[in-house]
Amino acid sequence: xxxxxxxxxxxxxxxxxxxxxxxQEIKEQDKSKSALIIIDIQxxxxxxxxxPLFEPEKAALNAQQVLNASRESNILVIHVKxxxxxxxxxxxxxxxxENEKVIIKNKANAFVETDLLNFLNKNNIKDLFLCGMQTHxxxxxxxxxASDYGFNCTVIEDACTTRDLKYVDIRVNxxxxxxxxxxxxxxxxxxxxxxxxxxxxxxx
Numbered sequence: 001x002x003x004x005x006x007x008x009x010x011x012x013x014x015x016x017x018x019x020x021x022x023x024q025e026i027k028e029q030d031k032s033k034s035a036l037i038i039i040d041i042q043x044x045x046x047x048x049x050x051x052p053l054f055e056p057e058k059a060a061l062n063a064q065q066v067l068n069a070s071r072e073s074n075i076l077v078i079h080v081k082x083x084x085x086x087x088x089x090x091x092x093x094x095x096x097x098e099n100e101k102v103i104i105k106n107k108a109n110a111f112v113e114t115d116l117l118n119f120l121n122k123n124n125i126k127d128l129f130l131c132g133m134q135t136h137x138x139x140x141x142x143x144x145x146a147s148d149y150g151f152n153c154t155v156i157e158d159a160c161t162t163r164d165l166k167y168v169d170i171r172v173n174x175x176x177x178x179x180x181x182x183x184x185x186x187x188x189x190x191x192x193x194x195x196x197x198x199x200x201x202x203x204x
Contacts, residue, residue, distance in 0.1 A: 035076040035125045039132030041094050044087030054174035059161035060093040062195040069203040080110045109141040127152045131159035136181040153190035
């Protein structure tokens with residue numbers, strides 16, 4: 001009786017192993033077409049800098065987790081930094097490795113007057129994960145542009161942050177700026193996830 005049970009279930013076990021291997025292969029293929037873009041996590045946005053944001057350390061620590069998971073999963077990593085006379089260094093929490101691409105820009109949109117688009121196309125990238133500073137400015141500009149260029153964009157919202165804004169006599173707090181920006185991106189230009197979502201998918 002035991003022999004018949006073993007023979008009956010053996011094909012099912014083999015099928016399961018095959019499906020698992022196929023799923024792993026697809027996952028690896030997806031990663032080879034994916035890139036993480038970390039935008040402007042630079043020293044001038046931290047408390048001692050010239051334009052401190054709302055809780056930049058918290059966002060940078062989440063970005064660090066995303067960066068580490070991306071490196072471990074062999075996802076292409078791209079760092080973007082805005083040209084500035086002071087505090088322009090990329091923050092130590094997300095410091096690039098020597099072999100990682102660094103884009104230096106002078107405009108809010110990381111695609112303007114840089115080789116970012118060419119670099120992505122050269123590496124056959126289709127899917128982008130984006131995070132960084134500021135949510136309503138350079139992060140949003142890059143996400144909208146990337147989507148318009150045909151990339152599938154995902155923004156990691158808690159690895160981004162911004163600051164209070166003022167228009168005439170109306171002050172908008174940083175959280176409202178952050179989430180209103182994400183709400184305009186969500187579903188049209190990008191999928192919005194958090195760090196935990198990313199780690200569940202890609203962390204080994």
